[in-house]
Amino acid sequence: MDSEGSITWEYLKNVADTLNSYRVRALIDAKDEIINAGRYSEDQYYSILFKMFDEELLKYSLFEFLKTQPIANIEILKEFSQKNSLDIKKVYSLLELLRSENLIKIEEVYDEIEAQGEETPSKLVFRDFKIEVYREDISLVKSIYEPVEIIFDSNICSGCGTCAGVCPVNCLNIYNGFGQIDKDKCIRCGICYYVCPRSYLPVKLMNMYQDNASKIKEYTNIGNFIEVYSARTKVKEISEVCQDGGIASTCLYYLFDNQKIDFALGAKMSNTIWRPEPLLLQNKKDIIQTAGTKYVNNPTLRILNEFNGSNHSVAVVGVPCIMQSLLKSEIYNIGIPSLNNVKYKIGIFCMESFSYQSLLKICEVLKIAINDIKKMDINKGKFFVYTNNGEESSVPIKEISHLAREDCEVCFDLTSESADISVGSIGSPSGWNTVIIRTETGKKLYESLIAKDLIESKPIEEVKPGLPMLQKIAGIKKNGCKKHINEKKEKNLRVPIY
Amino acid sequence: MEAFLNGADGVAIISCREGECNFGDANMNTYKHVKFLRKLFEHIGISPDRIQQYFCAAAEVEKFVASVEDITKKVQALPPLPKRKLTPN
Numbered sequence: 001m002d003s004e005g006s007i008t009w010e011y012l013k014n015v016a017d018t019l020n021s022y023r024v025r026a027l028i029d030a031k032d033e034i035i036n037a038g039r040y041s042e043d044q045y046y047s048i049l050f051k052m053f054d055e056e057l058l059k060y061s062l063f064e065f066l067k068t069q070p071i072a073n074i075e076i077l078k079e080f081s082q083k084n085s086l087d088i089k090k091v092y093s094l095l096e097l098l099r100s101e102n103l104i105k106i107e108e109v110y111d112e113i114e115a116q117g118e119e120t121p122s123k124l125v126f127r128d129f130k131i132e133v134y135r136e137d138i139s140l141v142k143s144i145y146e147p148v149e150i151i152f153d154s155n156i157c158s159g160c161g162t163c164a165g166v167c168p169v170n171c172l173n174i175y176n177g178f179g180q181i182d183k184d185k186c187i188r189c190g191i192c193y194y195v196c197p198r199s200y201l202p203v204k205l206m207n208m209y210q211d212n213a214s215k216i217k218e219y220t221n222i223g224n225f226i227e228v229y230s231a232r233t234k235v236k237e238i239s240e241v242c243q244d245g246g247i248a249s250t251c252l253y254y255l256f257d258n259q260k261i262d263f264a265l266g267a268k269m270s271n272t273i274w275r276p277e278p279l280l281l282q283n284k285k286d287i288i289q290t291a292g293t294k295y296v297n298n299p300t301l302r303i304l305n306e307f308n309g310s311n312h313s314v315a316v317v318g319v320p321c322i323m324q325s326l327l328k329s330e331i332y333n334i335g336i337p338s339l340n341n342v343k344y345k346i347g348i349f350c351m352e353s354f355s356y357q358s359l360l361k362i363c364e365v366l367k368i369a370i371n372d373i374k375k376m377d378i379n380k381g382k383f384f385v386y387t388n389n390g391e392e393s394s395v396p397i398k399e400i401s402h403l404a405r406e407d408c409e410v411c412f413d414l415t416s417e418s419a420d421i422s423v424g425s426i427g428s429p430s431g432w433n434t435v436i437i438r439t440e441t442g443k444k445l446y447e448s449l450i451a452k453d454l455i456e457s458k459p460i461e462e463v464k465p466g467l468p469m470l471q472k473i474a475g476i477k478k479n480g481c482k483k484h485i486n487e488k489k490e491k492n493l494r495v496p497i498y
Numbered sequence: 499m500e501a502f503l504n505g506a507d508g509v510a511i512i513s514c515r516e517g518e519c520n521f522g523d524a525n526m527n528t529y530k531h532v533k534f535l536r537k538l539f540e541h542i543g544i545s546p547d548r549i550q551q552y553f554c555a556a557a558e559v560e561k562f563v564a565s566v567e568d569i570t571k572k573v574q575a576l577p578p579l580p581k582r583k584l585t586p587n
């Protein structure tokens with residue numbers, strides 16, 4: 001709005017509604033607590049508050065607009081997007097929010113295309129939305145924004161640490177898959193719930209944002225992507241310590257070396273061996289500390305606030321739930337300074353993670369002391385452990401999967417579908433990484449690695465077992481997730497809204 | 499905001515002086531809200547002059563009058579805000 005002249009009464013009404021929004025109010029009322037907590041400066045406080053206000057205002061404007069329509073469908077959404085000069089994706093994101101907040105219901109309408117002989121079976125093609133709008137006083141709808149305690153108490157927390165990294169009064173802690181809240185300090189602003197990938201996650205919308213695929217137009221078990229390669233590093237310092245192909249580390253190496261980033265976030269071992277902790281990397285020397293897969297859950301994004309300061313360029317290396325959280329925050333941007341600094345999302349594959357306690361149990365099964373372990377690896381359906389004096393033991397994954405975190409059972413993503421570039425070992429021969437390029441940012445980064453002669457790269461089609469294996473295992477994870485979510489629903493337990 | 503929705507072009511909040519509030523520190527809490535609203539008005543393109551808080555004690559009649567005159571002057575300098583369209587019923 002640039003001048004008072006263009007303001008309408010309806011606009012003022014939406015402003016008033018937004019001011020009554022529970023989340024905006026919580027932030028206004030707790031200004032002193034937030035400033036005193038020292039995490040955000042007064043300027044940052046106001047910019048978060050006004051960004052949140054603007055987003056809420058847009059959301060309520062869409063809601064009021066839908067209310068005035070006899071039929072609310074895609075046409076109407078397009079009309080709203082034109083009227084307000086908004087990208088249609090933005091309108092969808094507001095729509096998703098309204099749905100998550102129980103203010104609207106969306107039904108998807110499909111056309112059935114009849115079978116054309118054996119080869120092309122009948123299929124359903126999306127036609128339109130049918131949107132049903134809540135018409136009573138919205139203040140009667142219970143706010144969904146609660147502290148994320150309800151997420152970790154329901155055993156569906158991914159352990160990503162985002163909530164703890166952004167909480168304006170710093171009253172959350174996430175450590176190796178467990179959460180803790182200081183209720184006396186909490187101002188119930190709901191920001192943690194807003195950024196959490198296990199409260200609600202607009203998966204369809206995220207796929208829309210990731211849909212850059214030049215070759216494959218359809219969403220697959222490994223998400224949307226542009227290209228897939230098998231690759232390994234040529235950087236000696238990295239190949240000496242890396243688990244497989246060392247590509248994630250090489251990305252950071254390039255980014256630091258060419259001043260593309262000021263910091264990176266990753267995981268390193270803490271003083272307790274095999275218990276990882278988040279690490280803020282400041283230069284390429286720090287990369288060595290992060291090498292190797294950790295298997296125990298690490299709340300990488302817990303330390304987001306460490307670069308709240310001025311404008312930085314940051315890369316994050318993390319598991320799929322961490323990438324989901326970052327993409328969600330791009331879509332629902334409320335101006336958290338640290339999140340806005342993230343410029344590169346480097347995802348790694350993750351089948352499941354363990355708590356430190358379960359890892360101790362696995363060691364018991366294998367009769368190995370945890371301090372003797374040099375390396376762990378999941379491969380060919382087995383969990384391998386290599387000791388410092390060169391011994392190797394293994395146990396079939398099936399026998400230990402009950403020890404994995406229950407929280408990870410509701411996770412559908414193996415390959416970091418929300419990342420710019422995803423790296424893992426499944427699909428490539430030993431000593432190599434499978435690399436999935438998903439966005440233009442990821443593509444440019446990968447091309448630079450090749451141009452600077454930092455990696456050796458082949459199309460995935462040239463290696464065995466290749467993509468079919470990766471697609472298959474990703475499918476297993478997706479099916480497992482569906483099954484577990486249904487089981488939880490049957491027991492009336494909380495599940496993430498995907 | 500209610501006042502603006504019902505047709506006001508400006509709102510003056512006249513309260514007792516700091517430390518003299520009969521209701522604890524309600525006056526200072528309001529002050530915080532007013533300060534925020536003024537910032538918000540600026541943010542969304544409405545003149546912050548449309549909302550002001552004045553502090554004066556019960557006996558300070560002149561000050562009260564001056565406050566009212568002050569906001570009237572400021573708001574009169576601004577164009578009227580949009581009013582709710584009357585619906586026929």
Ligand code: SF4
Pocket residue numbers: 146147148166167168169170171172181185186187188189190191192193
């Ligand atoms: S725990 Fe969540 S609701 Fe409570 S203050 Fe922190 S971010 Fe806000």
Ligand code: SF4
Pocket residue numbers: 148151152156157158159160161162163164174179192195196197198199
């Ligand atoms: S999933 Fe992440 S953001 Fe959500 S509660 Fe767990 S650690 Fe916090």
Ligand code: SF4
Pocket residue numbers: 157158159297319320321322350351352353407408411412413
């Ligand atoms: S399985 Fe999913 S939720 Fe669990 S650590 Fe891996 S990516 Fe995160």
